[in-house]
Structure formats: structure tokens, C-alpha cells
Amino acid sequence: MTGSSTPAEGLHGGFGNHFSSEAVPGALPQGRNSPQRAPFGLYAELLSGTAFTAPRHANQRTWLYRRQPSVRSGPYAPMAHALLKTGSKDGVDIPPDPLRWHPIPLANESLDFVDGLRTMVVNGDPDAQTGVAVHLYGASRPMGNRAFVDVDGELLLIPQEGALRVTTELGVLHAAPGEIVLLPRGMLFKVDPAVPGESVRGYVCENYGAAFRLPELGPIGSNGLANTRDFLAPHAAYDDGPAQPWELVRKFGGTLWRAPAQASPFNVVAWHGNLTPYVYDTRRFNTIGTVSFDHPDPSIFTVLTSPSDTPGWANCDFVIFPPRWMVAEDTFRPPWYHRNVMSECMGLVHGQYDAKEEGFRPGGLSLHNSMVPHGPDADAFNKASAAELAPRKLDNTLAFMVESRWRLRPTAFALNGGHLDKSYADCWAPLQDNFKV
Structure with a gap:
């Protein structure tokens, strides 16, 4: 992808701050979010993570300037996934006992990130925007020309074995065990093993409720715990390869849906805003x-x-x-x-x-x-x-x-x-x- 970067190469930092990035100089409009003609023939598109009338300090949105708008996809059809569950309705009633699970080894068959998801515990209801789910992931192959978007909630990836390369609409992030990746609700991404041929394993926290934020520090004062500057957002990067068929997978209302697309959805050349994916090093x-x-x-x-x-x-x-x-x-x-x-x-x-x-x-x-x-x-x-x-x-x-x-x-x-x-x-x-x- 043109314009891709890794955290070590100086990504923007600051959880919740306003960022801007362009993979091609001059691709980001100046002074206007949606000019009559965006630079280089790009399309302006707004991704809103909160309601338009949310208080200014809580409003989250990012303007994307892309080669084709995201409306360019075929109709969605149901996609079966027996082990991916959503909300309290998909849980089992149990007695109030402590529970523990041994590590789950990777399946013998070749799985990508989406196919390898296994839901372990759930509560709440994404339609009511409350609750959370904890999944395990295990993958031995890249997602290829498949992109995933979760409309039900934001996703927190916690690698446990093997490093990840996470391609998002805003650019590329890399995360190894000890780091976490936060993916906003509604943002397209794909997750691949960072090392080709290597199997990866880890955890996913799916949050249906209010977007994750840093906790208040209270009597601790102004320093301590996680610092805003250590949450790193990607540089703009876009897929400049030849047009070829893609599959878009959307999690919507607890169900997976799939649709064809004739070109890569990772075509954002420039962006600015405060609704971004992040990588954070727990060290x-x-x-x-x-x-x-x-x-x-x-x-x-x-x-x-x-x-x-x-x-x-x-x-x-x-x-x-x-x-x-x-x-x-x-x-x-x-x-x-x-x-x-x-x-x-x-x-x-x-x-x-x-x-x-x-x-x-x-x-x-x-x-x-x-x-x-x-x-x-x-x-x-x-x-x-x-x-x-x-x-x-x-x-x-x-x-x-x-x-x-x-x-x-x-x-x-x-x-x-x-x-x-x-x-x-x-x-x-x-x-x-x-x-x-």
C-alpha cells in the first residue's frame, strides 16, 4: 500500500486528538471539508462515530478523501459463522461458579482472522448499545481480498502469539504481543499475520457501549496510567494495485453479511479527524x-x-x-x-x-x-x-x-x-x- 507506515516510523500520537495525514502531498483539502471538487478527483466522505449533535468535546468523526466512495459495493447476503456470537441472547445460563479455560490450539484447517473468531463470553445488546463480548482469534493465513467492518461495536485486539499487520481505511498498524489495537465501530479493516506463513492467536474485546476512552485520574493527578501521546494512529495509505474483486464482510445486528466489491476498499488517500484506529504498547x-x-x-x-x-x-x-x-x-x-x-x-x-x-x-x-x-x-x-x-x-x-x-x-x-x-x-x-x- 502506498503511504503505509509502522509505529516505529513516527505515527501520530495522542488518544482522542485531531489528526491529519495524506499519502499524496496536496490530497488533503485546506479550509473546507467538502469542496466542490476535492483534490486529485477524490471523493469526500465523513465517518461519524458519534451523533452529529454530541457535545464538541465528545464528538468523534473523520473526513476521508478516497478514490471511490464506500457506497460502491454489491448487495449484502447472509454469511454463516457458527462460532461468532453477539449479546446476552447468545449466552448460556450457568450457576454462579468460577470458570477457567485452557488455551485453545489453532484449528488444523487454514483460517483467516474472521473465520478463526470464537466467542467465549457475552452480555448486553448491540442494538441497545450496551454490553461487551470477549472472543478468541486464531489465524494461519492472511485475509487476502477480504475486508471486515463491525457495526455492532468497536474492537480491541490483544495479540497473544504472533505479530499482526492491521490494514485499516486510514492506514496500516503493526502490533506484537504486549501491544493492543483499537478499531472504531464502522471502520473497515483486515488482519493478517505480520510474518507470512506464521500462525497468530489472541483475544478480542468487542464493545457495544460508549466508545473506549482514558479513565479519569482523579486524586492521581495529571500523570500516570496510560498517556495520550502513546496511542499511535496510522499515516494515510492506499491500495494502488490494479482493480480486482474484493469481499466485504459486515457484522450488523449480531449477524455476518457479505457483499462483493470491484475494487479495494482501502483507497483513502488523505484524512483528518479524531475517529481513528490506534496501537498502544502496554510497556x-x-x-x-x-x-x-x-x-x-x-x-x-x-x-x-x-x-x-x-x-x-x-x-x-x-x-x-x-x-x-x-x-x-x-x-x-x-x-x-x-x-x-x-x-x-x-x-x-x-x-x-x-x-x-x-x-x-x-x-x-x-x-x-x-x-x-x-x-x-x-x-x-x-x-x-x-x-x-x-x-x-x-x-x-x-x-x-x-x-x-x-x-x-x-x-x-x-x-x-x-x-x-x-x-x-x-x-x-x-x-x-x-x-x-
């Missing part, structure tokens, strides 16, 4: 923690939040547990045993999670719904209870949590696909009553 996250006593709430590790209509009760929080120093005095340093009004779905990118040193493996998943008790396994409890409380660096680890105010329901595939850890609760069985008077 740039500035962790905040105690320097006196007690283990802080996991909310202190929030990277992005999708708020609900109740302040503090998020539609979805995306939280990470990266390398960090542990220095608290007279403190049980792993997470304590707890019950939470929020429902928690966790994944592990690499290393060990300090509360589950055995059994929770990279590529796996766990689910602790609202008020379901959970916490360190017996080995982690015994080890942490007897550990010398010297400063310690928790290193070579990256776990994450998708947290929602609504109950998360696993799919039939999650429960019956052969990867559910049916002995998960055994990790707490050795805990004894140690009460002594």
Missing part, C-alpha cells in the same frame, strides 16, 4: 501502586474505560497487570480473596499471573461473574503468606481483565468445546480453617 503504561501498605484495587491498572449511565459502574473496563514493583509493608501482596459487583473476564498474554501461578496459562481465559468468590490459589496463598516482604519486581508477565457491570454469559462453544477446565475449583481445595484462639 508504556505507568503503573501506580502503594508505597506503604495494602494491595490496591485492580482499577488502578485501567487502560481504557467504556462508561455506562451510572458513574463508576463501567459498561466495560480494560485493565492490565504488567510488570511492576511490589514494595508494600505488612501486606498480602497478591490480590486478596474477593467478591465484586463487576463481572471479570481475564486472559494471560505471557508469563504467570501472581494469583494463579499454576493452571492459568498464556492464551487461556477465566470468568468470575458478579459476586462469585475468587482469589489466589492455595499455593499462591501459602507462598505469599510466608514470603519475605522485601521489595520485589514482578517481571515477565502480562495479564489483562475485561470487566463489566453486567453478568457475562459463556457461549455453548465455551462450555462444550473441550477446553473448559473442569477441575478449576480444586485449586482452592487445600485451603484449611487455620483459626486459633
Whole structure:
């Protein structure tokens, strides 16, 4: 693609800021968004991520200047996908038990990103613009001349194994494990293994609610957690190859639809706005923690939040547990045993999670719904209870949590696909009553 770039080559930064980029000098109109004749015979097209009358500070939109408008496609027809689910209606009722899944190996057949999606847990309703879903992806081949657009929600890609090359209407992003990619609702993209022939695997958080934003810092002050300048948007890039047939796949109302197109949809030569895809390197996250006593709430590790209509009760929080120093005095340093009004779905990118040193493996998943008790396994409890409380660096680890105010329901595939850890609760069985008077 002409004009493509990688994050290391100096992409724009600043989450939510206004950007502009052009792959051909002079392609971006000056002073007018939609002139009578756009430069170089391009078409002006507006992509709106919020209602036109949203408050100015919350309004998200980007102007695209493209070789052909996106209306140029054939009629859509249903596309079957047995394992991609949407909203609470596609979940299964379960008892209030903790659940955990082993990593799911890649299928033997050759799959691209779309075909390799597997929905694990869901809640909410995209038509009501509430809720979230957590999917797994696994791919061994590129998408080729296939592009995907999710109208139901924005997508947060969390690579776990293998690097990705993500082509979007606004340009190209690269992401390896330890980085995340945020794709706005309604934006066309395709996901390919960055290394041809390499298999990739990871997680996807699909957010039906309010768009992800940075959390408020409150008493933390003006610095800490994720910094706006570290969210990197792409340079403009367009497909300058010969016209050839493409397939457009659209997720709309929980169903996949497909349509033919006679040319590449990645034909945007210039753009400006604040509705953009981003890549973020979690190594740039500035962790905040105690320097006196007690283990802080996991909310202190929030990277992005999708708020609900109740302040503090998020539609979805995306939280990470990266390398960090542990220095608290007279403190049980792993997470304590707890019950939470929020429902928690966790994944592990690499290393060990300090509360589950055995059994929770990279590529796996766990689910602790609202008020379901959970916490360190017996080995982690015994080890942490007897550990010398010297400063310690928790290193070579990256776990994450998708947290929602609504109950998360696993799919039939999650429960019956052969990867559910049916002995998960055994990790707490050795805990004894140690009460002594």
C-alpha cells in the first residue's frame, strides 16, 4: 500500500486528538471539508462515530478523501459463522461458579482472522448499545481480498502469539504481543499475520457501549496510567494495485453479511479527524501502586474505560497487570480473596499471573461473574503468606481483565468445546480453617 507506515516510523500520537495525514502531498483539502471538487478527483466522505449533535468535546468523526466512495459495493447476503456470537441472547445460563479455560490450539484447517473468531463470553445488546463480548482469534493465513467492518461495536485486539499487520481505511498498524489495537465501530479493516506463513492467536474485546476512552485520574493527578501521546494512529495509505474483486464482510445486528466489491476498499488517500484506529504498547503504561501498605484495587491498572449511565459502574473496563514493583509493608501482596459487583473476564498474554501461578496459562481465559468468590490459589496463598516482604519486581508477565457491570454469559462453544477446565475449583481445595484462639 502506498503511504503505509509502522509505529516505529513516527505515527501520530495522542488518544482522542485531531489528526491529519495524506499519502499524496496536496490530497488533503485546506479550509473546507467538502469542496466542490476535492483534490486529485477524490471523493469526500465523513465517518461519524458519534451523533452529529454530541457535545464538541465528545464528538468523534473523520473526513476521508478516497478514490471511490464506500457506497460502491454489491448487495449484502447472509454469511454463516457458527462460532461468532453477539449479546446476552447468545449466552448460556450457568450457576454462579468460577470458570477457567485452557488455551485453545489453532484449528488444523487454514483460517483467516474472521473465520478463526470464537466467542467465549457475552452480555448486553448491540442494538441497545450496551454490553461487551470477549472472543478468541486464531489465524494461519492472511485475509487476502477480504475486508471486515463491525457495526455492532468497536474492537480491541490483544495479540497473544504472533505479530499482526492491521490494514485499516486510514492506514496500516503493526502490533506484537504486549501491544493492543483499537478499531472504531464502522471502520473497515483486515488482519493478517505480520510474518507470512506464521500462525497468530489472541483475544478480542468487542464493545457495544460508549466508545473506549482514558479513565479519569482523579486524586492521581495529571500523570500516570496510560498517556495520550502513546496511542499511535496510522499515516494515510492506499491500495494502488490494479482493480480486482474484493469481499466485504459486515457484522450488523449480531449477524455476518457479505457483499462483493470491484475494487479495494482501502483507497483513502488523505484524512483528518479524531475517529481513528490506534496501537498502544502496554510497556508504556505507568503503573501506580502503594508505597506503604495494602494491595490496591485492580482499577488502578485501567487502560481504557467504556462508561455506562451510572458513574463508576463501567459498561466495560480494560485493565492490565504488567510488570511492576511490589514494595508494600505488612501486606498480602497478591490480590486478596474477593467478591465484586463487576463481572471479570481475564486472559494471560505471557508469563504467570501472581494469583494463579499454576493452571492459568498464556492464551487461556477465566470468568468470575458478579459476586462469585475468587482469589489466589492455595499455593499462591501459602507462598505469599510466608514470603519475605522485601521489595520485589514482578517481571515477565502480562495479564489483562475485561470487566463489566453486567453478568457475562459463556457461549455453548465455551462450555462444550473441550477446553473448559473442569477441575478449576480444586485449586482452592487445600485451603484449611487455620483459626486459633
